[in-house]
Amino acid sequence: MFALQTGGYGIATNHWSRFKPYAWAILCTTIAVILRLLLVPVLGNPLFYGILYVAVVASAVYGGLGPAIVATMLGAVTADLFTVPPHWKLQIHSAEDQLSLAIYLLISAALIAFAERQRRTRAQRAAAAERAENEAVRVSEQRFRRLVEVSSQTVWMANAEGEPYAVLSSLCPTSGREEEKRLVPSNWLDAVHPEDRPRVVEAWRMAVASAAPFKDELRFKNASGEYRYISCHAAPVFNEDGSIREWIGMSADITDRRRAERALAEAMQRLDAHMDNSPLAVVEFDPQFRITRWSAEAYKMFGWRADEVMGRAIHEIRWVHEDDVEAVNRVARSMTEGRRPRNLQVSRNYRKDGSVLECEWYNSAIYDKEGNLSSILSQVLDITGRKRAEEKLRQSQKMESIAVLAGGLAHDFNNLLVGIIGNASLALEMLEPGSPAEDLIQRIIKTGERAAHLTSQMLAYSGKGRFVVEPVNLSALVREVAALVRPSTPKGIAISLDLDPELPGIRADRGQMHQVVMNLLINATEAIGERGGSVELRTGVLESGEGRKGEMEALDLPPGKYVFLEVCDTGLGMDAATKAKIFEPFFTTKFTGRGLGLAAVSGIVRGHEGAIKVISSPGKGSCFRVLLPAEVSAGNAQIPAPESA
Secondary structure, three states: HHHHHHHHHHHHHHHHHHHHHHHHHHHHHHHHHHHHOOOOOHHOOOOHHHHHHHHHHHHHHHHHHHHHHHHHHHHHHHHHHHOOOOOOOOOOOOHHHHHHHHHHHHHHHHHHHHHHHHHHHHHHHHHHHHHHHHHHHHHOOOHHHHHHHHHHEEEEEEEEEOOOOEEEOOOEEEOHHHHEEEOOOOHHHHHHHOOOOOHHHHHHHHHHHHHOEEEEEEEEEEEOEEEEEEEEEEEEEEEEOOOEEEEEEEEEEEEEHHHHHHHHHHHHHHHHHHHHOOEEEEEEEOOEEEEEEEHHHHHHHHHHOOOHHHEEEEEHHHOOOOOHHHHHHHHHHHHHOOOOEEEEEEEEOOOOOOOOOEEEEEEEEOOOOOEEEEEEEEEEEEEEEHHHHHHHHHHHHHHHHHHHHHHHHHHHHHHHHHHHHHHHHHHHHHOOOOOOHHHHHHHHHHHHHHHHHHHHHHHHHHOOOOEEEEEOOOOHHHHHHHHHHHOOOOEEEEEEOOOOOOOEEEEHHHHHHHHHHHHHHHHHHHHHHHHEEEEEEEEEEEEEOOOHHHHHHOOOOOOEEEEEEEEOOOOOOOOHHHOOOOOOOOOOOOOOOOOOHHHHHHHHHHHOOOEEEEEEEEEEEEEEEEEEEEEEOOOOOOOOOOOOO
16 A cells, blocks of 8 residues: 555656646746736836746746747737737737737747757756766776775775675675675674674774774684684765765785784794893894894893883993994994994993993894895993903913012022021121121121011012911901001001901911001001091901802802901002002002012912902092901900900
8 A cells, every 4th residue: 555655646746847847837927927917007018028038038947948938828828818909809900019929929939049058058068067977986986896806805885874784805896786795794793703892893883983994903704614814994985964974994814914923023032032041132233323122131231221222322322431432433334334244343331330341242234235234233242250350360370470480589589598697697706896897797687687578578479488377366466466556657547446356266377467467557557648547457257158159259269258357548549550560569659668568468368368359449548358268166266355446
């Protein structure tokens, strides 16, 4: 029933649209006639036809030729009936009225012809525009079809509400005909991986609600039941009023790309793990020598975190030692120019805390096809310890050689002195009282005794002095020496003692230990000089554990318990060059002296299997620490309560 009613209504609508232009012509003519009749009292009957031309033109413009002719004829009949005598009859007797009617018809025909020509012109233009538009649409569809055909991606469409309804792919190109579209099943969302489904649904809902482009990557189950990674992009197509007409989307299988990315990421992860586990620091630079890679070992070695140096050039951080900048720049220029793509460089580098490292740089440059520098990979080895060990070995060998030479010379010279002093003593006994030679012989004996003292210091330095080993309490010994030295100390220098009353004993030559303490104390007071200051002597015990293993190793001491003596002053201090030479024989910074005091101290301590550590810097005083093996089994010597210094 609903279909029949709809059909009848359609027929009536079709007929009305056909006769509507004629109804319009009748209406326009009727209105024109009525209006002219109302104006007859004012205008009279002449020019009655003038207002009918408007109805003719309106009918021609709206309905075309047929309605215009109807309006023309209807106007002529109406004018004859109402304005031409005899009224209400279709008769025209006067020649004047006939001429008016003829002119009306001629003018109406001309107007109709003109209007028809204009209408046809407009129709032709409209038809041409429509054809052009249809051609543009056809070309656009053809381009779209070709794009889909050559694309590896799948094109899909969704309605304004975001419900996908068709898929267009290279296997199913479209020309706009519905039968060439593959319909999307209603359960398409079930093919999305369960873990990705909530995220995809929410992202798609937000895109549809905001009319914003959609982009996401998800796992989609194919016909064989395998989940594939799919990249989806979609954008809305708008109507002229700004509302969404539909959505056009494209999907691409990116499974292979994701696998390649995963493989690359795993490879980079393995590479990073190898680099982080490498004992060498790994640093990579771009062609502008900006840091692009900073391994964990680089952080450990230099102290900067990766986020503090990444993207910064090497000159933007205080890293290269000032004295090595030019050498580093020469190597950098040679690598940029391709002259030294592989090289080994030794340079000094600052750590973040300002300390200096000796480093070996193993540099490798990579260039592109045009020969331009792409990157530089540097593997850095900290050789500071090795350099120090080499320098320590060199110094040790030097000192050992000097000690051997000094010991040999002192031993032979001492034998000669024994004969000289002995014979001089015998000669002195054989002289008659008051002999003029007595004074000369005494001078010989005193000079020989001073020379013997010198040889004893040289023997002490060489470690070949005669030891009388016995248990010694170092705290008691320090107190004795301090009591001897204090009376001769300048008034502006204060000597303080911080002695461990429970100090373990050491097995040592008491006389030589006395010489060690005496030399260190006197040197400390002389380092202060007349400007005044203080000297502190402190004893105690150090264990190789408790974080001191590295300190013991640096002093070449085996693990164990050690008794220490520290002599610290507030003097002028020493620079690094002076510290490196203070234990060398005959080296002195004083105007007087032979430079054997500290050399003898070093020899005595080495002979007792101990070590000396010096801490000093210009303007901050000096601190000498002597470490000697403790004799744990021996009882501790008792010392009196400390006296005020």
